[in-house]
Amino acid sequence: MATEIRVPTLGESVTEATIGRWFKAVGDQIAADEPIVELETDKVTVEVPAPAAGTLSEITVKEGETVEVGALLGTIGEGGAAREKAGSTAGKSAEGKADMTSSKVDETRAAGNGRLVEVTVPSAGESVTEAQIGEIYKKAGDTVKADEPILELETDKAAQEIPSPVSGVIRELLVKSGEEVKIGALLARIEEGADAGKPDAAAQAAGPASASTVREAERKTAEIGGEPQIEERRPPAPSAAKLMKEQDLKPSEVAGTGKDGQVLKGDVLAAIEGRGRAAPSEPAEAPKVSRAPSPAEDEAREERVKMTRLRQTIARRLKDAQNTAAMLTTFNEVDMTAVMDLRKKYKDLFEKKHGVKLGFMGFFTKAVCHALKEIPAVNAEIDGTDIIYKNYCHIGVAVGTDRGLVVPVVRDADRMTIAEIEKEIGRLGAAAREGKLSMADMQGGTFTISNGGVYGSLMSTPILNAPQSGILGMHKIQERPMVVGGQIVIRPMMYLALSYDHRIVDGKEAVTFLVRVKEVLEDPERLVLDL
Template sequence: MTVEIRVPVLGESVTEATVGQWFKKVGDTVTKDEPLVELETDKVTLEVNAAESGRLDEILAAEGEDVEVGALLGHLTAGAAGATSAAKTEAPKEKAEDKPAAAPAPAAKAEPAQTPAPAAKATSVEVMPAAQKLIDENNLDAGKIRGTGKDGRITKGDVLEALENGGASPAPAAPAATPAPAPAPSGPRPEEAREERVKMTRLRKSIAARLKDAQNTAAMLTTYNEVDMSAMLDLRAEYKDLFLKKHGVKLGFMSFFTKACIAALKETPAVNAEIDGDDLVYKNYYNMGIAVGTDSGLVVPVLRDADRLSFAEVEKGIAELGKKARDGKLSMADLQGGTFTITNGGVYGSLMSSPILNPPQAGVLGMHKIQERPMVIKGEIKIRPMMYLALTYDHRIIDGKEAVTFLVRVKDALEDPQRLLLDL
C-alpha cells in the first residue's frame, strides 16, 4: 500500500515551510513514527514522521524547497521489505554488474566500495551532506570527528575544524598542517576560501524580520540598573543541595528573576500590556517568555501562568523548555501567548546590552554577567557580586516612571529574596 507523505498543519498563521533535511534516502527501510524529513517554519523546526513501516519509494520535495501545508513530500510503501531496495540505492551501478559476476567477484567489489562510505556511517551519528562530501574528498574517518550539530550530527564546520587540527585522519594530517601555521603573504588566497555563501534558514529570516519590525514599530527605550547579587547567592548556596534533593531540579537564578518580574508586573500592569489597534490590552495573567539560544537562532518559549507556579515548578518548566529548544522539539504552542520576556546574555559573558522587544510585548528584561566590583556601602568600599539589568520597553505604552518603578521593584526583590517568599 502506498502512503503519502505530506506537510502537516504547522500552526496558527503558518502556511509555508522549507524542507530542511531528509533523514532517509529513496529505497531506505523506515519504521512507524521514525523521522523522515525536517521542515523549517518561521518559528520552529519540526520533523515529519513515517505514518507506517515500510520503504521510502519517492522524494518529491528537495532540501531547500519551499512547501505549503498539505503539499506532497513523497511516497512510501507500507510493509515493503527494505533490504533489497537499500542495496539497490547504495550501489546502483553494481546492479548491472552483479548478473555476470561469479561468487568471488562481488566480494572483491564490495570491499573497496564500502571503504569510504560505511566508515562515516559506523559512528552511529548522522553526517550532513556537505560534511560527507568533504570527508570523502579528504579520505577522513568520520568516527574521529566530533559532531556539534543537532543530535550530534557532523556538520561542514566540524570537518573543516578537523582538517585544521590535522587529527581527524592520518592521511590528510601533513597537508592540513602546512597551510595553518604559515599563511604565505606572497601568494593570493584561494577565492573559494575567502567567503562562504549560505542561504538563510526560514527561522533566521523570521527572526530578522521580527526584530526589524520591532525597531520600526515600537518606540523602544532602555533603562538600566544594577543589582547586588550577594543575598541571592548566599540563599542559593545554603539551600541548593536540599532543593535538589527534594525537587529533583537545581535551584538556579531564573526562578528568582521570574518571580521578581511577576511581582513587579503586578505593580506596573502597563509593562504586561500590548497595543491592539487603538486599544491597550492589559493582561491579568503572566506568561513569561524565556529566551533560549540554539544552533538555529534565538527562540522564546513561553512558561504559562508562571505566577501560579512554585520555585521548583518554574525551574523544571524552564529546564524542559530549554531542552526542547536545543533539541528542536518546540511546538508552535510553546512559542505563543507570551506577555513578557527575560533574556540572559550573561551566559555568554555579556556585561551590558540593550535587548530588543519581542512584539507585541511591551517589555523585555536583560540579565547580564555577574562580576565582582568595588561598591561603597555605608561609607566603606567592599567587593560585591554585581549584575547590570536592562529593561527595554515600548514608550507608546509605558511611561518612564513606570519603567523605572518596574526595574527598581525587580532590584529590591533580588537583593532581598525573602520578599518573594513573603509576597512583599
Template sequence: MTTEVRVPTLGESVTEATVATWFKKAGDTVEADEMLCELETDKVTVEVPSPAAGTLAEIVAQEGETVGVDALLATLSEGDSGSDSAPKKAEKKEEKKTEPAPAKSGGDSDGSGGGGNIDVMVPTLGESVSEATVSTWFKKVGDNVSQDEMLCELETDKVSVEVPSPAAGTLTEILANEGDTVQANGKLAVLSGAADGAVEPAERPDSNAIPAQGDEPATANGGQYTAPLPGRDIEDAPSAKKAMAEKGLSSDQVQGSGRDGRVMKEDVAKAAAAATSAAPATSSAPAQAPRAPVSAEDASREERVKMTRLRQTIARRLKDSQNTAAMLTTYNEVDMTEVMALRNQYKDEFQKKHGVKLGFMSFFTKACCHALKEVPEVNAEIDGTDIVYKNFVHMGIATGTPTGLVVPVIRDADALGFADIEKAIAEKGARARDGKLSMAEMQGGTFTISNGGVYGSLMSSPILNPPQSGILGMHKIQQRPMVVNGEIKARPMMYLALSYDHRIVDGKGAVTFLVRVKDALEDPRRLLMDL
C-alpha cells in the same frame, strides 16, 4: 477493505482544529497521499493526505466542524481506485506503526532479513522549515551500522538534527555530502542488506503515515487545484488573512495555491519573500554594505567561513526586530544583598532536597512573573491591529551555545516553584549547549530573560525576541559604593535593562515593571506575600 482517515497530530498544546475545506467528495477516487481536506488551527494550516489509494466512502466531519486530535474525518474503501498499488498497501496495513519504518529503494523483502536497499531520508524538520544543511557525517561508505546509530547531523536555521540509522546494515552510498543543502523528506543515503545477521525491517508504509505538524504540505498537481472562476468570491484561509494583515498585503497581491485559488498561509509567506527580494535592500540580509577593499597581503591572511543557518537566522531575526518594533530600553539597578544572603543560607539544603543548585535565575524568573501580572502589556504581543494578552508566562531563557544564541522556553513558569524552575533551566541549558533542543522547546515564549553578566557585561540594551514585547537584561554583579541609611557601604549591585516595544508598552508601564522586579529582588519576602 475500509481505511479510516483521522486528524493528524496538530502540535504541542493544540488539541482541536476546524475542518476548513474538503478537496474531495464522497464517491471520488483518490490516490495515496492525495490531499483530501484542510484543517485550520489557531497556529497552523494542516493538509490531510489520503492514507491509501481507494474511494472516499464517507465524510464524517463536514466543513466548519471542530474536531479533536485523532478524530475520525472520513473513511476510504481501499482497492477501488484501479491503482496497482492498492492491494500492496492493504497487505501492509498490518505493519503500520506510530513511527514509520524506513523506506526501501529497491528489492523485495520476504521477511528473511536479507537483500534490498533502505533509504535514509531527511526527518521532519518542523513547522516552516523546508530545508537543512548536512553539517557532519559520522559514518562513511562501507561502514556497518546498527539500527538507531547516528549517521549524520543536519543543521537548520533553528536547530541541529541528528539522523539515526533506520535499520542495521551497510552504508553503501552517501547522496548528500557535508555542506549540501537538502529538502525536507529528501534522500540522504542508502543502506544495503542487514549487517551481522540483523533482521531487515519492513517497508515504511508511506501511504499510511500521517504527517506530524510542520511537515511540508504536498504540492497540488494533477489538476487538483484550478484558478478561481471570474467574479467568484473565494474565502481565504483564516491563517492567511492573519498573515496578510501582519505583512500588509492584500489578496490581490498573493497568488493562491488552494482549491479554486484560495490563498493559504504559505502563499502569503512566498509573496512577502518575493517582495523583500525585489526591494533594493533587504532586512533579511546579514550585511548590507559592500565589503571594503583589502590588500592582497591582508587577503592571504584572512579566512572566509560561510555563516551557519542558525547564525543567518539570528542575524535576520535581530534586524527584523529592530525594523518592526518601536524598541526602547529603560534601566535600573538592584541591590543583590538579600538575594545573595538568602541563597547562601539555603543553597546546601536546597541542593540536598531537590538535587539541583539554587542559582540567581530562579529569583529573576519569579520576580519577572510577579511583575508581569501587574503590568500585563509587557507579557502581550501585537497581532495586526489587536493586542493579545497572555494569561500565562512562557519564560524564554537566552542561552549561549557554541553555534549561537538560542532561547529555550520554560512553559507556565508562573506556576512553577524555585526548584522546578532551576531544574528546567539546567536541563534545557544542557540540551541547548549539546544542540539537542527541539523547535517545540524554543517556540511560544511570552517574555525573555537574557543574562549577559555571565560573560562579564556591565550594561547592555538587549534586543526584543519577536513577537514578544519585553526582554530583561541581567548583568554582572559588582561591588559599588552605595549610600545606605546615610552611610556609604560597598554593596553587590547589578544593572537591569528592560527593552520593550513602545507600540504596546508605555514608559510608565516599563518603568513600573522594572521597579517591581527590583523591589522583589531587594526584598524576596515580597514574592512569598504576593506584594
C-alpha cells in the same frame, strides 16, 4: 479522494514558515503520520506528518519557499494500486540487489553472521546535491541498534542525524568529520545481527588469504599513522599555481594547508616570505618600503561561510522587531547580596530535597512575575488597533545554542514555585542544546528574560521577542563600591536592562517595573509575603 497537506498552526506569534526539505517525492508511498516535509520558523524546525496513507500525488511548494500558515503544501492520493506497484517494484529491486551481491551474502550467512547493509547519504531535496559530515557518533567495530544515530550530516538548509537502518556492528566507516559527500555516497557498512566480539563477516567469508590481506593493509595503515594513503594531495589552486610559476617555486617547497593538502595562495605567500628569511648569506638589500596587502592577498586569507537557514530567519525576525516596535531601553541596578546569601545558605538542602540546583533564574523569574502583575502593560501585546492583556505569565528564557538563539517558554510561571521553575528551565535548556525542543515548548511566551551575564556581559540592550512588549536583560554580577547608610561598602551588583515597546508601555511603567524587580531581589522575603 485526494487529501490535502497544509501548513499547520505553529503558534499564535508565528504566521509563516520556510520549506526546509521534502522527505518524499511525487509518486512515493506514504504511511499515515509518516514525516513528509520539514518546516522551519524563526523559533523551531518541525516535521509535518502525513494526514493519511497513500501516494504523494502533488508538491505545490519547493524547498526554500516561504509560505503562510494554512497554505497548501501538496496532496496525497489513494494508494491502493500505487502500493501494489511500489511493492512489486521494491521486490524486484531487492531481488536484483540480491543477485548482484548473492555470493557475498551467501558466504556471510554460511559463516553464521548477518548480511552487510550499506548506509548512504539520503536525498535532502532536489536543490541539495552534497552535504558535509558533521559529528560522528560511532566508529568501526561499535555495536549499534536500529534507528540509533551514527553520524550527523550538515547541508546549507539543515543538519540531520543519520540513523542505523538495522541492529548490528559497524564493519566499515568510510568518511571523516568535515568531509564533503555527494547524495547517495556510501557512509558505512553494518553487519546486521552481529556482535561486537565476532569477526568481520566479509573477511571471514572471503577466506584466510583475504583476511591476511586485510590484516596486512591494516598493519601498513598503522605504520603510516592510521590514515590510508590512497590519494595524492590536490593540485594547487589556480591563483597559487600562477604565483608559484611567477616566483619559480616547486610544489615541494610549499606546504599546502587546504583540503587534502591543496596549496592555496596564502601558502605560497608564506613560502615566499620564509624563503627570504632563510637566506642570511646573501648581500643585504636596501630596506623595502612596506606596502598594504593587495585585495587578492586579503581574499586568500578570508573564509566565506553560508548562513544557516535558522540564522537567516533569526536575523530577519530581529530586524523586523526593530522596524516595527518603538523600542526603548531603561536601566537599573540590583544589589545581589540578599539573594546570594539565601542561595548559599539553602543550596545544599534545596538540591537534596528537589533534585535540582538553586540558581538565579528561579529568583528572577518569580520577581518578574511579581512585577508583571502590577504593570500588566509589560505583559501585553499589540494586535492591530487592540491591546491584548495577558492574565498569565508565560516566561520565555533565551538560550544560546550552536545553531542560534532559541527561546523556550516556562508556562504559567506565576503559579510555580522556585523549585518547579528551576526544574523546567533545566529541562528546556537541555532540550534546546540537543535540538529536541517541541513546538509546544516554544509557543505562547508573554515576556522574555535574557541572561547575558553567563557570557560576561556587563551591560546590553536586548531586542524584543515580537510580538511581546518587554524583555529583561540580566548581566554579570560584579563587586563595586556602594554607599550604604553613609558608608562605602563593597557589594555584588548587577545591571538590569528592560527593553520595551514604547507604543504600549510608558516610561513611568517601565521604570516602575524595574524598581519592583529590584525591590523583590534585594528583599526576597517579599516573594513569600507577596508584597
